[in-house]
Amino acid sequence: MASTLPDNQAPETGTARVKRGMAEQLKGGVIMDVVTPEQAKIAEDAGAVAVMALERVPADIRKDGGVARMSDPDMIEGIIEAVSIPVMAKSRIGHFVEAQVLQSLGVDYIDESEVLTPADEVNHSDKWAFTTPFVCGATNLGEALRRIAEGAAMIRSKGEAGTGNVVEAVRHLRQIKNEIARLRGYDNHELYAAAKELRAPYELVKEVAELGKLPVVLFSAGGVATPADAALMRQLGAEGVFVGSGIFKSGDPAKRAAAIVKATTFYDDPKIIADASRNLGEAMVGINCDTLPETERYANRGW
């Protein structure tokens, strides 16, 4: 039957639809940071929809200091071989060669991430140039739309990674949702000025005003440490959550991971969230964001 396809309709890879569509398949799920194949298996067994392969979780990047870069290809490949769920990996902002390397390794999604040390303080990578889809962080709607204009196929609100404190995740998601709601009330004349204010392309601003949502999937990230945190982000409108340090920096990672998955699916059922929250052992200690110096806030990275 394949032979009935005309030549000019040959299969096409790397389209916006397969990139954005991939993120649609992750909705309602939890994406977990892992640093070893063993952790990746624990995450998969707990019901993660994908894993983020990296050398150090954000909490350790904070502690260790220094320049944080793309992970060792051997380590990423080890994780790709260990699990059947999608594997994501991080490149530095603007470091399109790291992104090229990650694409060549066959990762399923590239996170151009503020958690790593930025390589370019003006430009992000041109994400349209890749077959592999990108997810990018955003603290507000304008930032989200600039990333989408550059080719991001998925957005995550940034939060403040490696703190175990959900306050910034809430701030950024609320900001994005509020700005979308405001656009809904604008008429055609006002959308031009809104685009200027948001520093985002008019076409994307208009699309968001019409859809009432981003044209790509929106997850939440940066500070989720408990089942209730994950459910909170879902109730606030995130379509899924990234959990970084929160799982493998806790006392019983397998149990906490499974509990966060349950609470993410049944985010509107307090009884299930209560059951999932029982006897999880130590949560990660956490950092109070109001004592975090501006220079140590990852969310400020990205432009």
Added chain:
Amino acid sequence: MSDTPVIGVLALQGDVREHLVALAAADAVARPVRRPDELAGLDGLVVPGGESTTISKLAVLFGVMDPLRARVRDGMPVYGTCAGMILLADKILDPRSGQETIGGIDMIVRRNAFGRQNESFEAALDVKGVAGDPVEGVFIRAPWVESVGADAEVLAEHDGHIVAVRQGNALATSFHPELTGDHRVHALFVDMVRADRTAESL
């Protein structure tokens, strides 16, 4: 009994919203289903795209797997896309440990058979039972069907691999019509649900 069939979408994880929209566009009443008691009153069910391992685990954990199997065995119409196709297969060629399926179609599926995300693709497809232009097939880390039993009918192939199958009241596609805005495959399923209701009310 009203004329409009009520079709659930298994909403444990995945692209639930797109299926709800597609079913509504195909003139069904669509609603998300997460708990066993929400299966009551459904005329049919869609198992969406997502991560098959995650959906399978959550279905077992929250007690929907067994009731679902019972309903499918009793002949409730079901349609699965991508991960949903895997869940409707009687057998997975390469299951993760403990990965269970609902079953319903006598076929063996291979997970991620078309490759990882970099190999995800779009291609036009002729689908038996869908009239007019070819269907836009969106394949995302998609499975294919290695082989089907005598009772299963192959509805579409791509590059020599089976990508759409029907057996009785069960329908499965490797691809995602819910992502395209073309609701003809969902309309085919809604027709199956209507036919089943008519047969039952006789």
